């Protein structure tokens with residue numbers, strides 16, 4: 001039972017979790033991995049000599065989609081294109097804040113054509129404000145909206161110059177963060193937004209994936225952040241998706257899930273083992289359509 005004596009509540013008030021966190025209904029865009037393969041290597045997770053199963057990837061993706069729907073979220077689906085095996089990682093193809101869209105421009109030539117498929121999807125679905133970037137930007141792979149700020153990663157994929165471009169196009173303040181560990185090549189492999197209400201802005205991150213200066217920035221902005229361990233990061237546990245209450249995590253990320261539960265979140269586990277062979281997890285498969 002909870003000790004609710006005044007002394008105890010004062011002592012723990014700085015980290016006390018609200019009794020119940022409130023989810024908000026989300027709208028996501030996902031792309032089924034019908035043509036999923038690992039036939040090139042553009043991050044340390046990808047080993048083209050390792051067998052992968054598109055059927056298993058599709059099963060895992062379908063379970064992820066069903067999980068969102070059972071939590072009351074709306075999932076839009078974009079048709080995959082043959083020859084674009086990484087198109088399942090929809091988060092990399094657009095950043096949508098308040099109905100404005102900044103498209104993607106991929107670093108790897110193998111992924112370049114994905115951006116146009118998503119641009120077409122936005123145009124066909126009523127988005128009027130769609131801007132394609134001039135600088136390399138892998139969208140929500142490196143951009144994380146906290147409700148108040150756009151955190152922006154650089155170091156492996158997205159150009160630092162794309163951060164200023166995102167600020168101009170989306171009209172929101174951007175904070176640049178330097179990634180330093182090649183296993184955590186995208187911001188969304190090192191940090192996840194748990195609560196994106198403007199007054200809250202709670203994140204979880206793995207400090208060692210960031211430069212010293214960026215670690216200081218994160219401590220400054222989020223003194224109450226949940227800190228992840230090397231083990232949490234190694235199963236792509238930071239590639240989670242939160243609706244403000246439920247946090248979708250890879251099945252292996254139970255230690256992280258328990259820490260999030262102490263802060264009032266509900267971990268929801270999904271098997272993404274096949275997709276991880278390409279360096280992706282739940283978040284990579286999920287673009288959030290905001291506004």
Ligand code: ARG
Nearest residue numbers: 043089141186278279280284
């Ligand atoms: N194979 C893909 C790549 O290396 C994986 C992308 C994962 N997406 C993400 N948001 N981290 O580009």
